[in-house]
Amino acid sequence: MNMADGAPKHPYHLVDPSPWPALGSLGALILALGAGVGMHPDLFGPGVQKIVASVQWWVIAPGLLLIFAVMYWWWSDVVVESRKYHTAVVQLGLRYGMILFIASEVLFFAAFFWAFFDASLFPGELKQPIRTEVTGGVWPPKGISIIAPFDLPLMNTLILLLSGTTVTWAHHAIIEGNQRDAVRGLLLTVVLGACFTGIQAYEYLNAPFSFRENIYTSTFFMATGFHGFHVLVGTTFLLVCLFRAMKGQFKPKQHFGFEAAAWYWHFVDVVWLFLFFCIYWWGAGKAPIALH
16 A cells, blocks of 8 residues: 555555566476476387487576576565665564574475484494495495595685684674675675685595495485585675675665575584584594595
8 A cells, every 4th residue: 555655654565566486487397397307218218218318408408597587687676676665674574584494494404414313323223124234234334435524624614614704794894884894704705605615526526435325425415415505505695795785785774685695604604514523524433534
């Protein structure tokens, strides 16, 4: 309900009709169809399987491109709307939403830790003879050489801890209205995030085991891999904040876009600490360390 001059009578933001939800859903549908058909070519006859293998990426790629395009256009609209419509009440709702999102992410990673601890604490469980056969009744499984926890993983731990301090520096700079230090802090955080990703990519390329070897390797790659994906998302999130900070769009009392990115980044930091101590260090047991 609006007044005659167009000013809203309430503190809420009622968004205008938008094509982005429908287009985003279409992109997700195309992506799911391409990926699903590509992962299950056995559903078709021998002649069709070759066709599916040759065209699946021509289906997956448009779906991905459409999703990325919708993300850019939709979030661009949100940035524009935030300057006018994000009142204190709206920002409170956004904070609640971000808290719930991070809580769901905690449960997401809890599933991977559950799988890891179930296998590592009970490698020779009598009710699961196949697990005992695969692991040899010990953890890590017999024949596995592990990644040295105090080599590249420790370096990445220090990088993420340092990035947590730089993003906090940027946050305090925004609160104090210091645009220059805010840009510096965000730039350092983005660079550190990129360094973490590069080191983890190198670690994966030189890992002494592959994804499909046994339950240790699969839980290792699933947990650390999804964390690495979250680091990529968080780095992109902060890169957008860096561009916005350079344009002076964050104000001392209105910068929730940055706050959400900072919360997400701190969450990523905490998850990595659990990964480092539980999987890289404690989970390694007395297995031999692979030499590069």
